Amino acid sequence: MDILDQSLGQLACSVAGATRIFNDYQLDFCCGGKYSLRNAAQEKGIDAEEVARRLASLQGATDVTDxxxxxxxxxxxxxxxxxxxxxxxxxxxxxxxxxxxxxxxxxxxxxxxxxxxxxxxxxxxxxxxxxxxxxxxxxxxxxxxxxxxxxxxxxxxxxxxxxxxxxxxxxxxxxxxxxxxxxxxxxxxxxxxxxxxxxxxxxxxxxxxxxxxxxxxxxxxxxx
CATH class of the missing domain: 1.20.120 (Four Helix Bundle (Hemerythrin (Met), subunit A))
Incomplete structure (x- = not known):
């Protein structure tokens, strides 16, 4: 599934370090974790593609705990x-x-x-x-x-x-x-x-x- 269509909660669980990026954009990945990255970013007026690129760069990182x-x-x-x-x-x-x-x-x-x-x-x-x-x-x-x-x-x-x-x-x-x-x-x-x-x-x-x-x-x- 495309990163943009995954929920914030899913991404927070599957991409180590994602929560730091979500905090940068004040995206609620805990209580609001059911919303997709695409929809959550749109509601905040944030460039979802930019967030997705930053998340993609974390995949495979080894300096954070999974x-x-x-x-x-x-x-x-x-x-x-x-x-x-x-x-x-x-x-x-x-x-x-x-x-x-x-x-x-x-x-x-x-x-x-x-x-x-x-x-x-x-x-x-x-x-x-x-x-x-x-x-x-x-x-x-x-x-x-x-x-x-x-x-x-x-x-x-x-x-x-x-x-x-x-x-x-x-x-x-x-x-x-x-x-x-x-x-x-x-x-x-x-x-x-x-x-x-x-x-x-x-x-x-x-x-x-x-x-x-x-x-x-x-x-x-x-x-x-």
Missing amino acids: WNAESSETLIVHILLRFHDRHRQQLPELIRLARKVERTHGNRKDCPVGLTDHLSEMQQELESHMKKEEQILFPLLLCGQAALVGGPITIMRMEHEQHGDALQHLLALTNDINLPSAACNTWRALYFALRVFREDLMEHIHLENNILFENAALMRSAHA
């Missing part, structure tokens, strides 16, 4: 260390920076008023979500209890959709995380960190929705 080829155990350890631990480090600092920007520049029309509260809500929701994975879902998967994970995975997918909505609201508050003119260093640090956090969370959701959870579904089918 998570489809790794065990669920290895992927879970990666998710815990690379994303769960990272989000717990990122959000307190993001909240601190956002609070300072709102306190100092709240009278400016381009100030992201409400961002501190929104990030605090995201922190609470993510912490609850990650604890469910750490205490319930991941132990079941690691013990090979595939028959018992259908319900927890359904809940995790629903919460991923909510995280995706939260990221969309974050973009709305920050003008797509674009710095205004004459932004101070704290504001610059905040928006840089927000971009990193957004990319991390989208990659986190992608690895779970499109690889870990799909592998679990195959295991359930095999044991049915």
Whole structure:
């Protein structure tokens, strides 16, 4: 199938490194991963052929991990260390920076008023979500209890959709995380960190929705 007609989710799974390119163009490959590259690019006003050429150049690359080829155990350890631990480090600092920007520049029309509260809500929701994975879902998967994970995975997918909505609201508050003119260093640090956090969370959701959870579904089918 032509790259242009494959879904963003398929490409994120089959082309190692594709998610970095999708982030460059703000293409949603996790919650919006069902859309084809052609349609998603058209909706964004992006040159789909340019994106396809960059994806084609990655095929055969060996400097990135192909998570489809790794065990669920290895992927879970990666998710815990690379994303769960990272989000717990990122959000307190993001909240601190956002609070300072709102306190100092709240009278400016381009100030992201409400961002501190929104990030605090995201922190609470993510912490609850990650604890469910750490205490319930991941132990079941690691013990090979595939028959018992259908319900927890359904809940995790629903919460991923909510995280995706939260990221969309974050973009709305920050003008797509674009710095205004004459932004101070704290504001610059905040928006840089927000971009990193957004990319991390989208990659986190992608690895779970499109690889870990799909592998679990195959295991359930095999044991049915």
